[in-house]
Amino acid sequence: xxxxxxxxxxxxxxxxxxxxxxxxxxxxxxxxxxxxxxxxxxxxxxxxxxxxxxxxxxxxxxxxxxxxxxxxxxxxxxxxxxxxxxxxxxxxxxxxxxxxxxxxxxxxxxxxxxxxxxxxxxxxxxxxxxxxxxxxxxxxxxxxxxxxxxxxxxxxxxxxxxxxxxxxxxxxxxxxxxxxxxxxxxxxxxxxxxxxxxxxxxxxxxxxxxxxxxxxxxxxxxxxxxxxxxxxxxxxxxxxxxxxxxxxxxxxxxxxxxxxxxxxxxxxxxxxxxxxxxxxxxxxxxxxxxxxxxxxxxxxxxxxxxxxxxxxxxxxxxxxxxxxxxxxxxxxxxxxxxxxxxxxxxxxxxxxxxxxxxxxxxxxxxxxxxxxxxxxxxxxxxxxxxxxxxxxxxxxxxxxxxxxxxxxxxxxxxxxxxxxxxxxxxxxxxxxxxxxxxxxxxxxxxxxxxxxxxxxxxxxxxxxxxxxxxxxxxxxxxxxxxxxxxxxxxxxxxxxxxxxxxxxxxxxxxxxxxxxx
Amino acid sequence: xxxxxxxxxxxxxxxxxxxxxxxxxxxxxxxxxxxxxxxxxxxxxxxxxxxxxxxxxxxxxxxxxxxxxxxxxxxxxxxxxxxxxxxxxxxxxxxxxxxxxxxxxxxxxxxxxxxxxxxxxxxxxxxxxxxxxxxxxxxxxxxxxxxxxxxxxxxxxxxxxxxxxxxxxxxxxxxxxxxxxxxxxxxxxxxxxxxxxxxxxxxxxxxxxxxxxxxxxxxxxxxxxxxxxxxxxxxxxxxxxxxxxxxxxxxxxxxxxxxxxxxxxxxxxxxxxxxxxxxxxxxxxxxxxxxxxxxxxxxxxxxxxxxxxxxxxxxxxxxxxxxxxxxxxxxxxxxxxxxxxxxxxxxxxxxx
Numbered sequence: 109x110x111x112x113x114x115x116x117x118x119x120x121x122x123x124x125x126x127x128x129x130x131x132x133x134x135x136x137x138x139x140x141x142x143x144x145x146x147x148x149x150x151x152x153x154x155x156x157x158x159x160x161x162x163x164x165x166x167x168x169x170x171x172x173x174x175x176x177x178x179x180x181x182x183x184x185x186x187x188x189x190x191x192x193x194x195x196x197x198x199x200x201x202x203x204x205x206x207x208x209x210x211x212x213x214x215x216x217x218x219x220x221x222x223x224x225x226x227x228x229x230x231x232x233x234x235x236x237x238x239x240x241x242x243x244x245x246x247x248x249x250x251x252x253x254x255x256x257x258x259x260x261x262x263x264x265x266x267x268x269x270x271x272x273x274x275x276x277x278x279x280x281x282x283x284x285x286x287x288x289x290x291x292x293x294x295x296x297x298x299x300x301x302x303x304x305x306x307x308x309x310x311x312x313x314x315x316x317x318x319x320x321x322x323x324x325x326x327x328x329x330x331x332x333x334x335x336x337x338x339x340x341x342x343x344x345x346x347x348x349x350x351x352x353x354x355x356x357x358x359x360x361x362x363x364x365x366x367x368x369x370x371x372x373x374x375x376x377x378x379x380x381x382x383x384x385x386x387x388x389x390x391x392x393x394x395x396x397x398x399x400x401x402x403x404x405x406x407x408x409x410x411x412x413x414x415x416x417x418x419x420x421x422x423x424x425x426x427x428x429x430x431x432x433x434x435x436x437x438x439x440x441x442x443x444x445x446x447x448x449x450x451x452x453x454x455x456x457x458x459x460x461x462x463x464x465x466x467x468x469x470x471x472x473x474x475x476x477x478x479x480x481x482x483x484x485x486x487x488x489x490x491x492x493x494x495x496x497x498x499x500x501x502x503x504x505x506x507x508x509x510x511x512x513x514x515x516x517x518x519x520x521x522x523x524x525x526x527x528x529x530x531x532x533x534x535x536x537x538x539x540x541x542x543x544x545x546x547x548x549x550x551x552x553x554x555x556x557x558x559x560x561x562x563x564x565x566x567x568x569x570x571x572x573x574x575x576x577x578x579x580x581x582x583x584x585x586x587x588x589x590x591x592x593x594x595x596x597x598x599x600x601x602x603x604x605x606x607x608x609x610x611x612x613x614x615x616x617x618x619x620x621x622x623x624x625x
Numbered sequence: 626x627x628x629x630x631x632x633x634x635x636x637x638x639x640x641x642x643x644x645x646x647x648x649x650x651x652x653x654x655x656x657x658x659x660x661x662x663x664x665x666x667x668x669x670x671x672x673x674x675x676x677x678x679x680x681x682x683x684x685x686x687x688x689x690x691x692x693x694x695x696x697x698x699x700x701x702x703x704x705x706x707x708x709x710x711x712x713x714x715x716x717x718x719x720x721x722x723x724x725x726x727x728x729x730x731x732x733x734x735x736x737x738x739x740x741x742x743x744x745x746x747x748x749x750x751x752x753x754x755x756x757x758x759x760x761x762x763x764x765x766x767x768x769x770x771x772x773x774x775x776x777x778x779x780x781x782x783x784x785x786x787x788x789x790x791x792x793x794x795x796x797x798x799x800x801x802x803x804x805x806x807x808x809x810x811x812x813x814x815x816x817x818x819x820x821x822x823x824x825x826x827x828x829x830x831x832x833x834x835x836x837x838x839x840x841x842x843x844x845x846x847x848x849x850x851x852x853x854x855x856x857x858x859x860x861x862x863x864x865x866x867x868x869x870x871x872x873x874x875x876x877x878x879x880x881x882x883x884x885x886x887x888x889x890x891x892x893x894x895x896x897x898x899x900x901x902x903x904x905x906x907x908x909x910x911x912x913x914x915x916x917x918x919x920x921x922x923x924x925x926x927x928x929x930x931x932x933x934x935x936x937x938x939x940x941x942x943x944x945x946x947x948x949x950x951x952x953x954x955x956x957x958x959x960x961x962x963x964x965x966x967x968x969x970x971x972x973x974x975x976x977x
Contacts, residue, residue, distance in 0.1 A: 414863070435865040444863065452863050455856035457922055466853055466864040469846035477844045520864065 112139040114176075115305040116161065116192060116274045121170035123156055130156040133170070134331045136324055138274055138305035143296060145308045145316040145337070148326035149349055149539030154309050157326070158276050161307070162194040163187035193267030194276040197283070199259050201266075203252030208233035210251050211266045236265045240295050257288030264295060268304075275299065276307040281315060282537065285399050286604070293319050311537070312566075313342050325349055349540055358572025359544065361551040365575065366390035368426070369559040370442070370528045372411060375420035380406035382583040384420070388528060388559040393550060395574030396563045397599050403583040404563045405447055408530045412444040413437040424527075438467065443526035445517055447533045447563075449510075453517035456506030460498055461487035463505050463516055468523045490519035494549060511542020518549065529553065532563045547573055567596055579603055653916025653924070653964070657931040664938055672945040678819045680941065682828075688911075688937035689827030690715075690804075690886040690893075691904070695911040695929040696838045697756075697879030702912055703842075704875045705855040705921030706763060706770035710777035711883050712905030714755060717781050718748035718887030723794035723897035726801050741801050748891075749884030756880025760873040778905070785899055793898035803892040827889045834882070835930045842926065851875060855921030910957050911936055914964045936960075 117137040123130045131153045138144045148154050159165045161172070163181030171178050174190045181187045184194075201210050208230045209216075217228040233247040242261050251259060260280060267275055281289045296306055296319055308320060316323055317337060325332040325348040332348050370388040375381055380403040388394055398404045410417050413431040421428050424440050431437045437444070446452035454463055465472055465483045472482050487501035494515040498508055505516050514534065521529065534550065535543040550573065554560050564570050570577055577594045579587040579602040587602035665684075669676040694711055701708050725744035755777070762773040806826045814821045842848035853861040854871045862868050891897050915932035917924025940953045 412863075433865075433867070434863055435867065438865045446860075446863050451857070452859050455853050455860055455922070457856055458852065462849065462852075466849075466861070466866070469849055469866075473846050476846075477840075478846060478849060480844070 112141050112303075114139050115174070117171075117173040118157065118161060119171040119173060121157065121160055121167045121172075123160060123165060123167050130329050131160075131167075132329045134326065134329070135170075136161075136331075136334075138307050140273070140303040140305050141300050142321040143300060143306045143308050143319050145310065145320035145323040146326065147310075147313075147316065147323055147345060147349060149541055152326040152349070152539070153329040154326055155278070156329075158194060158278060158307065158309065161187070161274075162192055162276060188270055188272075191271060191273035192276065193270060193272035193274070195260070195263045195267065195278065195280060197279050199256075199263050201251045201259055201262060204250060206248050206250055207237075207245060207254075207262050208247040210262055211236065211247075211269050213266070215270065232269070233265070236269055237261070240265060240268070240298060242295075255284075255288070257284045257291065260284060260288070260292065261295070268299075272304070274305045274307065276309075278309050279311065279537075280308075281310060281312065283400070285401070289315075311539075313345060316345070317342070346540060358569070359548045359551055360393075360573055361555050363391040363393075363551075363555045363575070365392045366557065369424070370411075371423040371426075372407075373421045373423070375407065375410060375417050375422070377406065377410050377415055377418045378583075380583045381410050381417070384580075384583075384585050386578055386585060386588075388561055390527070390557045390559050391554055392575040393554045393560040393562055393573055395570035395577045396561060396580060397567065397570045397577055398563075398580035398603055400565060402580040402603070404580050405532050406583070407580070408444055408532055408561070408563060411437070412442060412530065414444075438524055438526075441525070441527035443467075443521035443524055443529045445521055445529070445531040445534060447536070449514050449517050453520075454505050454513055457504060459502050460491070460496075460505050460508075460516060461501035464490045464501075464519045464523055467520050486523055490516070490523070493522075494519050495545070509539075509542070511538040511545065514538055514542070514546060515549075518546070522553075526558065528559045528561070530561045530563070533565060534562065535564075535566070535569060567599060570594075570599065571596065652928075653967075654928045654931060657915065657928060657935055661931060661935050661938060664935070664942060668938075668942040668945055675942065675945040678817075678823060680945075681820055682823045682825070684938050684941055685934060686825045686828045687941070688907075688933045689831040690889045691907050691911055691936070692831045692930040692933035693827075693834055693889065694883050694886040694904075694908045695915065695933050696834055696926050697875075697882030698908050698912040699838075699915070699917050699924060699926045699929045700842070700851060700875040701770070701879045702909075702917045702919060703855045703921060703924055704851050704872050705858065706872060706875065707909070707919070708759065708774045708876070708879055709771060709905050709909070710759070710774040710781060711879070711908050712903060713778045713781035713785065714752065714880070714883050715887045715890060715904055716899060717785050718752055718884050719891035719897055720785060720789055720794065720899060721751065722748045722888050722891040723797060726797050727794055737798060737800065741798065744801065745803065745888050745892075748887050749881055752880035752882075752884030752887065753877050754880065756876040756878070756883075757873065759880075760876030763876065764869040764872045789899050791899060793896050795896050797892075797895065797897075801892055802895075804889045805892065827893075830885065830889060831930060834885070835926055838926045847871065847874060852922055855923075857922070907933075907936065907957075910961055914957075914960050916964070916968070918968055919965065 114137050119135050121131050121134045134153065134157060136146070136157060146154050146157065156165065160167050163184040163186050166181070172181065173179070174192070179190060181190070202213065205213070211233045212229050217225045217232060219225045230247050237243070237245055237247065240261065242265075245258060245261065251262060254262070264275070280292055284292070299306060308316070310316065320337040322334060323337050323340065323345065324334040325345060327349060366389055368387045369390050371386070373385045375384040384407055386394070396404050396407070406415070409415050411422060411431070413433045413436055416432050422431060423429065429440055431440065434444070450456070455466070461483055464487045465478070468486070469478060472479050472486070484501060490496065491498055491501065496508070496512050496515045496519070498512060505513055508516065531550065535546050538546070550560055550562065562570070562573060571594055574594070575591050577589040577599060578585055579589070579599060581603060589599060674680065694715060698708065698711065722744045725747060726741060731740055759770075759773055759777060762768050763770045804825060804827050807823060808826060808829060809821045809824055812822065842851065850861065850866045850871045853864070853866055854868050858868050911933035912929045913919055914936070915924065915928030915930070917929060936957060939956055940950065943950050943952055
């Protein structure tokens with residue numbers, strides 16, 4: 109580490125937006141051959157900081173130093189010229205173009221006549237991918253046909269094609285599978301060996317310990333500390349981020365598990381939902397684990413009537429019901445908190461009170477008009493019950509922080525007084541503090557007798573919150589664990605399918621309640 | 626209940642002045658109102674003939690049918706769709722109305738009032754029907770509204786020209802001239818007596834329908850659902866709102882308002898003819914300038930009506946300012962760009 113040079117330095121950066129000070133005297137640097145993780149809750153200023161480093165925003169105060177020289181980035185292009193490439197959460201690729209075209213977009217090799225030199229471009233693209241140990245990607249494939257993990261690799265190759273010395277990655281693992289995460293880490297280690305400096309942003313603490321060399325924590329737009337990863341602990345980092353410890357993350361309450369509320373038998377739809385059967389009891393939280401694409405959300409959407417089942421039955425308190433639309437599902441007391449609150453949960457430009465009432469407009473109406481007083485009361489009580497930090501029910505929800513937005517979506521569903529609550533990735537992309545609050549809320553709701561089905565890609569969340577754990581793989585329910593028997597290992601193994609891979613077949617017991625290896 | 630109102634008023638932003646300013650310049654409706662008043666004052670100051678009662682009545686009544694059609698267009702655009710066939714539809718329905726009232730083949734026992742009634746109402750029903758067909762194409766067949774209505778625009782225009790063969794309709798009975806009626810004639814008013822007495826029917830339709838639709842869109846579940854669908858169709862659907870039903874409703878009501886506008890247009894003069902001015906552009910301009918975001922989800926009919934009046938005022942003002950009326954369309958275009966730009970800036974500031 110001694111001979112590694114500092115590639116990029118951000119010194120005493122400040123940045124304000126109308127009404128908020130997003131960054132206040134924040135310093136950050138990245139050296140060649142290291143992975144420097146950037147941690148902080150949502151709204152801590154991570155995004156603003158990397159947008160300044162990549163030329164999207166210009167700082168109000170402070171200095172950017174590249175290779176020892178102070179520079180100014182007027183645009184993302186300037187930052188690229190200085191060897192700084194950024195891979196955003198939403199990948200910026202052209203789905204209709206090939207892998208090679210995407211990699212060399214804007215700087216394709218030319219023939220002497222100025223036309224694109226296609227053979228050269230494909231050769232260079234293949235070379236680049238090979239240098240990243242990627243041998244399973246055809247450079248002529250259209251990017252739109254690739255998995256998210258593969259698209260990410262293309263983005264990395266693209267960054268390297270521009271001779272990036274600093275690679276900024278904004279939550280690169282948010283949308284990819286566990287297997288892809290492993291490959292991503294391999295590539296990152298490869299890059300380290302090539303003296304590239306990586307800025308790594310993630311909500312997942314364990315990744316910081318897997319891959320990071322140093323870690324810097326931001327809180328409320330301020331610099332808190334920079335530590336060598338080897339010399340810190342998860343607890344210390346969480347403490348720095350929020351001033352709380354991990355124990356409060358999963359406040360699971362003891363509940364009285366009651367009668368069966370919802371039961372599905374042989375539920376099937378297409379390839380993603382195959383012969384799924386399970387029961388949900390009042391007062392219990394059932395965690396549903398599985399890889400992305402294992403059919404978890406599809407099961408939820410089938411129960412909720414978005415994609416009606418092709419086979420199988422749904423029983424509500426022992427009575428068979430037919431659900432063909434969300435409206436019908438709601439009438440039977442089923443609520444569904446969708447995976448992506450931004451595109452599926454909220455009407456962002458609407459006021460908070462109009463969002464919380466959206467599911468119950470008819471109930472709030474008399475003689476064809478919405479009772480505004482009741483609507484206001486609903487919003488007010490939602491704010492209080494869920495401790496939403498909003499200055500008034502009239503606030504535009506798009507302006508709330510991620511965690512508070514999620515609470516509004518929860519509130520919207522609680523307004524329907526559901527008996528079954530299906531939550532799909534309830535804490536994705538929200539900060540640690542808000543996460544703990546959502547967990548506490550789910551616990552309390554279960555204690556009040558709600559049956560909760562919680563889909564999550566985060567194993568600690570599944571293990572920490574569930575009374576029972578169902579595991580899905582390739583559209584099927586492949587395992588069930590009680591709270592006591594579930595561990596990171598056996599749930600993880602069931603998700604990956606390693607058990608069947610080793611020749612151990614899973615066998616269904618007659619009553620369908622338990623699975624054995 | 627009392628405690629709720631209390632908390633709310635307590636949490637209002639502190640500065641009253643700044644909140645008043647924000648109300649004025651934060652909403653398109655109030656900006657339009659201020660611009661309208663300033664414009665009338667300015668033109669009146671330059672040429673007092675502009676303020677003559679007859680002209681003022683024209684300023685408010687002249688585009689009433691555009692404003693009424695803009696009510697329907699507002700709903701359609703708020704749900705995230707558009708209808709560019711409204712101009713053709715309106716002319717078609719106007720001609721239909723004229724043809725109905727001048728048709729000679731009714732049985733002799735049918736009183737004239739009934740014939741007039743039919744010629745007023747049937748175009749509205751047909752308008753609703755065509756709206757339903759457009760809505761069906763857009764929702765159930767999932768064809769983008771701009772494509773569907775582009776098709777309807779051509780179909781209606783073609784049929785109209787073929788059927789009418791460029792002929793004009795005249796000889797309507799006097800009772801038919803709905804738009805020429807002056808409901809306040811003969812009543813006494815403390816101020817602006819002449820103005821009120823001369824106001825014609827379209828103004829009353831415009832104001833009445835605007836109030837009803839404004840309240841309905843703001844306070845009815847269906848109206849609210851229109852904003853929800855336009856704001857985020859997916860989230861609305863997941864909240865149990867039937868997107869199809871809402872978009873259908875918007876297109877059907879749009880047809881109804883085009884029908885009403887067509888009847889007012891047809892009964893305005895003693896001649897009905899196939900002129901094909903770009904009425905749809907005027908209607909869409911009024912709606913967009915009125916602050917209805919072309920992306921859906923925001924905007925009110927009050928803004929659209931004010932914008933329609935403003936557009937007409939500008940047209941009339943040019944004459945009094947001795948500026949070529951050919952500037953009208955350029956100015957309208959400019960207003961669209963300015964409004965969309967302002968909307969964009971507002972959205973960006975919201976996003977940050």
